[in-house]
Amino acid sequence: MRLAFVSLAARESPEALPLGAACAAAAVKAAVLASNRGLASNRGLASNRGLASNRGLASVEPFLLQAALGESADELASRIASSGAGLVGFSVYSWNRPVLAATSARLRQAATGTILFAGGPEATADPYGLIAEAGLDFAIAGEGEGPIARALAAILSGEALGDIPGVVLPVPSGPGVSEAATPASCAPPEDPAALPSPWLLGVIDPEACAGDVVWELSRGCPFRCAYCYESKGASGARPFPMERIEAELALFVRSGVRYAFVLDPTFDADAKRAGGILDLFRAKAPGIRWKFEVRAELLEKGLVRRFAALDCSLQIGLQSARRETLEAVGRPGFDRREFARRIATLARAGVTFGLDLIYGLPGDGLPDFEEAVDFALGLEPNHLDIFPLALLPGTELAERAGEFGIEADPGPPYLVRATRELPPEGVAGAAALAAACDRFYTAGRAVGWFRAALGPLRARPSALLRDYWSWLATRGAPSRDVSRQEASRAVEAEQLGFLDAVYGASGLAALLPALHDLVRLHGAWGRALADGTESLLALTYDPEEALGAAGSGLPAFVRTAEPRRAGWRVVPDEADGARIEPA
Numbered sequence: 001m002r003l004a005f006v007s008l009a010a011r012e013s014p015e016a017l018p019l020g021a022a023c024a025a026a027a028v029k030a031a032v033l034a035s036n037r038g039l040a041s042n043r044g045l046a047s048n049r050g051l052a053s054n055r056g057l058a059s060v061e062p063f064l065l066q067a068a069l070g071e072s073a074d075e076l077a078s079r080i081a082s083s084g085a086g087l088v089g090f091s092v093y094s095w096n097r098p099v100l101a102a103t104s105a106r107l108r109q110a111a112t113g114t115i116l117f118a119g120g121p122e123a124t125a126d127p128y129g130l131i132a133e134a135g136l137d138f139a140i141a142g143e144g145e146g147p148i149a150r151a152l153a154a155i156l157s158g159e160a161l162g163d164i165p166g167v168v169l170p171v172p173s174g175p176g177v178s179e180a181a182t183p184a185s186c187a188p189p190e191d192p193a194a195l196p197s198p199w200l201l202g203v204i205d206p207e208a209c210a211g212d213v214v215w216e217l218s219r220g221c222p223f224r225c226a227y228c229y230e231s232k233g234a235s236g237a238r239p240f241p242m243e244r245i246e247a248e249l250a251l252f253v254r255s256g257v258r259y260a261f262v263l264d265p266t267f268d269a270d271a272k273r274a275g276g277i278l279d280l281f282r283a284k285a286p287g288i289r290w291k292f293e294v295r296a297e298l299l300e301k302g303l304v305r306r307f308a309a310l311d312c313s314l315q316i317g318l319q320s321a322r323r324e325t326l327e328a329v330g331r332p333g334f335d336r337r338e339f340a341r342r343i344a345t346l347a348r349a350g351v352t353f354g355l356d357l358i359y360g361l362p363g364d365g366l367p368d369f370e371e372a373v374d375f376a377l378g379l380e381p382n383h384l385d386i387f388p389l390a391l392l393p394g395t396e397l398a399e400r401a402g403e404f405g406i407e408a409d410p411g412p413p414y415l416v417r418a419t420r421e422l423p424p425e426g427v428a429g430a431a432a433l434a435a436a437c438d439r440f441y442t443a444g445r446a447v448g449w450f451r452a453a454l455g456p457l458r459a460r461p462s463a464l465l466r467d468y469w470s471w472l473a474t475r476g477a478p479s480r481d482v483s484r485q486e487a488s489r490a491v492e493a494e495q496l497g498f499l500d501a502v503y504g505a506s507g508l509a510a511l512l513p514a515l516h517d518l519v520r521l522h523g524a525w526g527r528a529l530a531d532g533t534e535s536l537l538a539l540t541y542d543p544e545e546a547l548g549a550a551g552s553g554l555p556a557f558v559r560t561a562e563p564r565r566a567g568w569r570v571v572p573d574e575a576d577g578a579r580i581e582p583a
C-alpha cells in the first residue's frame with residue numbers, strides 16, 4: 001500500500017526541503033525493511049514502546065509528495081488521489097495548515113477509505129482541532145517517527161490503536177461530549193541513536209536537491225524561549241551519533257552537495273562537539289558552503305576560528321535589544337556590550353553573519369523596536385531578518401498572553417495584532433520598518449556601504465529606513481515581499497534614487513558621486529558572487545580607492561581623492577569569487 005507524506009514549503013528556497021516528512025518516511029521505511037526481514041520488532045524504533053507487531057507494515061511503500069506553492073486544496077487532493085496512496089500523512093505547520101487541512105478534508109469527503117493522519121507543530125499544539133478540521137483518523141503530538149510507524153502497523157494489522165503515546169484519536173461525538181476529555185499527551189522525545197537516516201535510507205536523494213541540503217545534527221534545544229515550540233517538552237539537545245553524521249557527510253560529498261543548512265537551533269550549545277564537527281567539515285567537505293544557527297553568548301574563540309576557516313555564514317537570534325524583554329521571554333542575561341563584543345570578534349575573523357529580530361515581544365514598544373534595529377544594524381550584519389511575533393499555540397507565551405496583554409490572530413500563522421506596549425498602529429509601524437529594512441538593507445546588499453551612507457546624514461538607521469519607505473511610497477506602493485533573488489539592479493536603482501533625494505535635500509550632493517561608486521561596486525560584487533552575473537559600471541573614482549571610502553568616510557574621501565572617470569567590469573571569478581577589470 002502506498003503511503004504519501006505530504007508537505008508544503010513556506011516559500012521557494014534552497015532551505016525548503018521537507019526534512020520532517022522525510023524523517024517520518026524513513027522511520028516507516030526502516031520498519032518495513034525490518035518487517036520484511038521477519039523481525040519481530042524494529043530494533044530501536046519499536047523497542048519497548050508497545051508495538052505488538054509490525055507485520056502489517058510489510059507492504060507499505062512510503063514516498064514524499066510535495067505540494068507546489070500556490071497549488072489549491074482541490075488540485076493537491078486530486079494529485080494525492082491519483083498517486084494511489086491509501087495512507088496519507090500531512091506535515092502541518094502554521095503556514096501550510098489552511099491548505100493541507102482543506103486537502104485532507106477533501107479526501108475525507110471523497111470517502112475512499114484512505115487513512116489520513118498528520119504530524120508537525122500544528123498537530124502537536126492543536127491535535128483535536130486539526131483532527132476535526134481536516135477529518136483525520138489520527139494526529140501525532142510530538143516527534144512522529146515512532147508513533148507513526150506503530151500506529152500504521154496497528155491499523156494495518158487490524159489492531160486497535162489503543163494507547164500509543166503521541167497518537168491522538170478523534171474525540172467521540174455524541175450527547176454530552178463537546179470537547180476532548182483529556183489533553184493530548186506528546187510522544188516522548190526520540191532517541192536520535194535509534195532513528196534511521198532519511199539520507200542514508202534513500203528517502204531523499206541529495207543529488208536530486210540541486211546541490212542544497214538541510215541537515216539535522218541533533219534534536220532539541222537546551223534553551224527555553226517562551227515563544228518557541230522547542231521550549232516545550234524535554235529540554236536539552238539530543239545529538240545524532242557521529243558515525244551517522246560522518247556517513248551522511250560522505251554521501252553529501254559524493255553527491256556534489258554545495259550548500260548545507262544545519263538545522264540545529266543552537267549549533268554552538270556544546271562547544272566541544274561543535275568544534276569537532278567543524279574540524280570534520282573542514283577536513284572532509286571543504287567545498288561545501290555552510291549555514292549554522294548559533295547563540296552569540298556561547299561563541300568562544302576556538303569556535304570563531306573554526307568558523308572562519310570554513311565557507312560559512314552564521315544566523316544569530318538577537319530578537320530584542322532590551323534586557324527586560326528578553327528576560328520575560330526566557331532569554332535572560334542579555335548584555336548589549338557583551339553581545340556587541342562577541343559579534344565584533346566574528347566580524348574581525350571575517351565570518352559572515354546575519355541577525356534576527358522579533359517585534360511584538362512583551363515590553364517592546366515601537367521606540368524599543370526602532371532602537372533594536374539601530375543596535376542590530378550598527379553591528380553591520382550581512383542581513384537582518386525581522387519577524388512579527390507568532391503567538392504559537394502551546395507555547396509558554398501563548399499561555400501567558402493575557403498577562404502580557406498580547407493579542408494575536410486566532411488562526412495560523414498566529415501573528416501579533418497588538419500588545420500592551422505596541423498598539424495596532426505600532427504593529428503596522430514596525431511591519432513597515434521591517435519591510436524597509438528587508439528591501440533596502442538585506443535585498444539591497446547594503447552592508448558594505450550602509451554606515452558610510454549614514455555618516456554624513458547623522459541619521460539613525462531606523463530613521464533612514466523610514467524615510468526610504470516614505471520616499472518609496474510616493475513612487476507607488478512597493479511590494480513588501482522582495483525575494484533575495486530579485487534582480488538587485490532594481491533595488492539598487494531605488495537606493496541610488498533615494499540617496500540622491502536625501503543627500504540633495506541635506507546639501508550633501510557633492511558626496512554623491514563617491515557614494516554612487518560605493519553602492520554600485522558593492523551591488524556588482526554581490527551579483528557576481530551570489531548570482532554569478534557580470535556588471536558594467538561607469539565610475540567616477542578608481543574602484544580600489546572608492547571602496548576605501550567606506551572606511552575613511554565620504555567627506556574625507558572626497559576631499560582628497562582625484563576623480564578618474566572610467567568604465568569597469570565586475571565579473572565572477574572562480575578563484576576569488578569576483579574581480580574588477582577595466583571595461
Ligand code: SF4
Pocket residue numbers: 221222223224225228229230231265266
Ligand atoms: S528560539 Fe531557538 S534558542 Fe530559543 S528555545 Fe527555540 S530553538 Fe531554542
